[in-house]
Amino acid sequence: MSLSKYVSQTKTIPHNEQVVFDYLSNFENISAYFNTGLIDKIAQHVPQVKITDFQSDRDSCKLNITGFGVAEIRIINREPFKTIKVESSGGIPLKFTFWIQLLPVDSFTTKIRLTLHAELNMMIKMMIGNKLEQGVNQLAETLSKLPYK
Numbered sequence: 234m235s236l237s238k239y240v241s242q243t244k245t246i247p248h249n250e251q252v253v254f255d256y257l258s259n260f261e262n263i264s265a266y267f268n269t270g271l272i273d274k275i276a277q278h279v280p281q282v283k284i285t286d287f288q289s290d291r292d293s294c295k296l297n298i299t300g301f302g303v304a305e306i307r308i309i310n311r312e313p314f315k316t317i318k319v320e321s322s323g324g325i326p327l328k329f330t331f332w333i334q335l336l337p338v339d340s341f342t343t344k345i346r347l348t349l350h351a352e353l354n355m356m357i358k359m360m361i362g363n364k365l366e367q368g369v370n371q372l373a374e375t376l377s378k379l380p381y382k
Contacts, residue, residue, distance in 0.1 A: 234352050239366050241347040241373035248381045250314045250335045250343040256381050257333055258308065258317050263379075264289035295323065328352045331369075333376070347373045 246253050256262050264287065283299040293307040305323035309330075310316070317333040329351040336344040349369050353362070 234354050235358070237351050237353050237358055237362065237365070239349040239351070239369045241369045243344050243346045244373045244377035245338065246343045246345055246377050246381065247341065248343060249340055250337045252381050253335055253343045253345070254311075254314045254317070256379065257376065258311050259291050260289040260294050260308065261291055264294065327357075345373060345376055347376075 284296050285299075286295070286297040286303075288295045291308075293305055295303060295305045297303050303323045304321070306319050306321055308317060309320045310318035314337075315335055319331050319333070321327065321329045329349055331347055331349040334346045334348065336346075338344055347369050349365065351365060
């Protein structure tokens with residue numbers, strides 16, 4: 234197993250870093266978005282993966298992924314208005330840590346970048362490495378378009 238690193242493109246969000254941080258550092262906010270159609274979109278793109286039993290609280294999200302079991306991600310560190318560190322746990326065979334990094338541009342704009350560190354063996358890396366890179370970029374794009382309040 235080796236540690237693989239994937240860094241998203243930098244995206245811009247038209248809100249200040251405090252609003253973005255407060256929204257993203259509470260998984261209850263993301264659950265509303267996840268439950269309003271994201272599960273259906275995932276099923277359309279990857280029909281062999283079925284996601285059920287999605288639950289979240291402020292610090293964690295749990296979901297059941299067909300064929301893998303219960304997956305959980307948990308916020309393990311918050312550096313106010315700068316960084317949110319998230320780690321995987323649960324039944325999925327992929328262990329990862331990712332960081333949401335925020336950088337203020339001005340009082341109404343924030344840049345966001347995601348960094349993913351995943352423990353992958355060489356065969357898994359060859360199979361899903363490109364998909365992880367695409368996924369990190371797609372997640373950054375999605376986070377840049379959330380309805381921040």
